[in-house]
Amino acid sequence: DVKVTQSSRYLVKRTGEKVFLECVQDMDHENMFWYRQDPGLGLRLIYFSYDVKMKEKGDIPEGYSVSREKKERFSLILESASTNQTSMYLCASSLRDAGQETQYFGPGTRLLVL
């Protein structure tokens, strides 16, 4: 079974703090993704990475950055947290197979920015 883990289930941070969210997958997947989920908006892609040190912007990258120094680890960084970044953050990974892409998700991190 694919296992995707996220460093924290719940986080409370103050406005202006730098926040690190860590994600690790154990299935040697090339692709990793960061989403946020908000009520009524579904899952929105923040950033993704298809290889070590590679990153691509998703639909809502503003206010975020990412780091992928090792294949199994993908970090999401909130440079200066703001209250509108209060959300559920979901990490996913996938092994691209014959053009079909099944993403496997971690349990999520619920972030509250005060």
Added chain:
Amino acid sequence: DQQVKQNSPSLSVQEGRISILNCDYTNSMFDYFLWYKKYPAEGPTFLISISSIKDKNEDGRFTVFLNKSAKHLSLHIVPSQPGDSAVYFCAANENSGYALNFGKGTSLLVTP
């Protein structure tokens, strides 16, 4: 612009009956479609998928139907169980892309 649309935010079904969740898409380049199930405070769990070369895929109580001409897919759950109560997300991917496009989700409530 939303390329994958789930027009019903919620659905309520009695236990034992059929649940039908619908999804429409606008991008004709999408060739792989997935359904995910999500419980509150958990990550989405992959449920079932279908390739564009098929029009039906079945896995136990779950069946996904794809109508390419209508750009429409649906998830059938038969029989529905209270444990099926969750938010269901439809997603789509095109062969040249890495990222999935998700709908906004449909919240299913299965009542005893």
